[in-house]
Amino acid sequence: MNHPTRRNLLKLATAASALAATGTIPAIVEAAFADEPTTAKTATSKALPWRNWSGGQHCDPAARAAPASVDELASLIGKTPTPVRAVGAGHSFSPLVPTSGTIVTLDRLTGVENADLKTNQADVHAGTRLGRMSEELAKLGLSFANLPDINKQSLAGAISTATHGTGAKIGSLSTFMTELELVTAQGDVVTCSATKNAELFNASRVSVGSLGLITKARVQAQPVYKLKRKIWVEPVEDMLDKLPELTAKNRNFEFYYVPFSGLAMGIINNETDEAETPAPLNEDDNALMQLKQLQDWLGWSPSLRRWAMQKAFADYPVEERVDFAHKTLSNERGVRFNEMEYHLPRGKAADALREIITTIETQNIRVFFPIEFRNVAADDIWLSPFYGRESASIAIHQFYEWDYHAYFTAIEPIFKKHEGRPHWGKLNTLKAADFAALYPKWDEFLRVRKEMDPSGKFLTPYMKSVFGA
Numbered sequence: 001m002n003h004p005t006r007r008n009l010l011k012l013a014t015a016a017s018a019l020a021a022t023g024t025i026p027a028i029v030e031a032a033f034a035d036e037p038t039t040a041k042t043a044t045s046k047a048l049p050w051r052n053w054s055g056g057q058h059c060d061p062a063a064r065a066a067p068a069s070v071d072e073l074a075s076l077i078g079k080t081p082t083p084v085r086a087v088g089a090g091h092s093f094s095p096l097v098p099t100s101g102t103i104v105t106l107d108r109l110t111g112v113e114n115a116d117l118k119t120n121q122a123d124v125h126a127g128t129r130l131g132r133m134s135e136e137l138a139k140l141g142l143s144f145a146n147l148p149d150i151n152k153q154s155l156a157g158a159i160s161t162a163t164h165g166t167g168a169k170i171g172s173l174s175t176f177m178t179e180l181e182l183v184t185a186q187g188d189v190v191t192c193s194a195t196k197n198a199e200l201f202n203a204s205r206v207s208v209g210s211l212g213l214i215t216k217a218r219v220q221a222q223p224v225y226k227l228k229r230k231i232w233v234e235p236v237e238d239m240l241d242k243l244p245e246l247t248a249k250n251r252n253f254e255f256y257y258v259p260f261s262g263l264a265m266g267i268i269n270n271e272t273d274e275a276e277t278p279a280p281l282n283e284d285d286n287a288l289m290q291l292k293q294l295q296d297w298l299g300w301s302p303s304l305r306r307w308a309m310q311k312a313f314a315d316y317p318v319e320e321r322v323d324f325a326h327k328t329l330s331n332e333r334g335v336r337f338n339e340m341e342y343h344l345p346r347g348k349a350a351d352a353l354r355e356i357i358t359t360i361e362t363q364n365i366r367v368f369f370p371i372e373f374r375n376v377a378a379d380d381i382w383l384s385p386f387y388g389r390e391s392a393s394i395a396i397h398q399f400y401e402w403d404y405h406a407y408f409t410a411i412e413p414i415f416k417k418h419e420g421r422p423h424w425g426k427l428n429t430l431k432a433a434d435f436a437a438l439y440p441k442w443d444e445f446l447r448v449r450k451e452m453d454p455s456g457k458f459l460t461p462y463m464k465s466v467f468g469a
């Protein structure tokens with residue numbers, strides 16, 4: 001079945017080329033689709049350099065380790081060069097992983113087991129990618145309540161940074177953990193839950209690799225369910241006017257603002273019993289590169305760029321799709337970028353977004369990536385950016401080959417002014433004193449961190465700047 005929706009964006013190229021004096025597709029377009037970097041899958045005696053997904057973070061570790069069992073991990077932790085940093089899929093943008101010591105991957109500790117169909121809970125080994133976890137759970141008749149924009153992350157990496165999807169009443173992935181198993185800095189294996197080592201449980205569900213290596217999690221799932229997705233485009237001011245209603249009435253609601261267009265693309269998902277429809281062709285990456293062409297050709301004239309985009313989006317059809325949740329909630333992202341995302345008190349987010357749009361468009365900042373707006377429910381996890389407050393998240397992205405500093409430096413003060421807390425895995429310039437002011441349970445977390453890692457085995461210079469250690 002031919003889904004014309006995102007393909008419509010291809011018209012942008014026609015519109016732009018008609019206006020541009022010259023028009024060859026830059027070679028950079030092909031480079032943008034290069035393969036993702038891989039993380040080490042087996043132990044190696046000679047440590048390879050490491051870099052993250054975007055290429056923005058890298059290091060030359062003294063050692064890498066890929067233990068095949070919890071016992072192996074427990075025995076290596078006392079012997080290997082420090083600082084020791086766990087890596088999942090390397091999909092964080094902030095420098096959480098780079099170390100001159102040891103990078104430990106749990107890629108050999110994967111899979112789902114011990115599913116209990118009465119409680120809808122199951123044990124998931126820490127290195128399991130979210131995509132594989134979702135497929136294995138689905139075979140057992142279970143599904144996660146929500147997923148992020150992609151499903152390439154490891155479960156432990158995702159929960160360590162409070163990775164989230166969208167949904168006003170749905171918390172981050174960390175909130176669906178009912179028990180964690182960790183290997184500590186001393187090589188001990190400990191488990192924690194709401195009733196066992198409760199302080200450690202409150203601290204470790206979002207702990208950026210600073211309390212120990214998470215080896216296993218018991219996750220709360222639910223019976224498989226289907227979602228009906230709807231995508232539409234309308235003026236961003238209309239979208240913002242309807243924000244409270246769209247947020248309250250839909251299970252999952254998010255929207256993207258396309259810079260310099262005045263337009264937003266809304267996406268809602270609600271549970272349904274309707275029959276599945278064929279998956280549409282994913283044209284998101286092509287559409288993005290069309291937006292890039294428009295920036296390249298018409299970046300000198302925001303008004304021409306706006307005109308071209310409004311023309312291209314004018315007859316954008318409403319797109320609908322029905323499928324099982326784990327197949328529709330996450331996407332493929334082939335065009336690499338760097339990202340900053342802040343989580344704001346929900347009532348402040350619309351004004352913050354308006355300020356961001358004005359700043360980008362009056363300063364004519366060089367950017368073509370849409371701005372993402374999502375909702376996340378409040379929780380009680382000490383270092384969760386959603387601790388104690390219903391939140392809305394705003395994410396800005398910069399093409400991986402372009403320097404992000406000017407753009408992110410212009411926008412970050414707006415996030416801070418509106419009491420934003422940064423996503424732990426995304427770029428920000430905050431230090432210990434800033435985090436202390438934003439997190440009511442900051443001191444409690446620091447106390448547990450010190451108890452768990454008195455010698456600072458997990459502390460790199462960056463992690464010291466975060467914890468003031």
Ligand SMILES: Cc1cc2nc3c(=O)[nH]c(=O)nc-3n(C[C@H](O)[C@H](O)[C@H](O)COP(=O)(O)OP(=O)(O)OC[C@H]3O[C@@H](n4cnc5c(N)ncnc54)[C@H](O)[C@@H]3O)c2cc1C
Nearest residue numbers: 088089090091092148149154157160163164208209214425
């Ligand atoms: C294309 C793309 C899309 C994204 N979409 C979203 C999104 O929709 N929502 C969202 O919230 N985020 C999103 N992110 C961010 C991403 O989900 C987080 O940065 C996440 O932490 C990455 O998981 P990872 O497995 O790659 O972990 P890594 O980046 O490798 O590690 C993250 C942190 O987890 C720690 N860690 C990893 N494994 C362990 C372990 N076993 N024990 C203890 N600590 C561990 C690391 O030390 C580090 O501190 C996206 C990132 C990319 C690149």
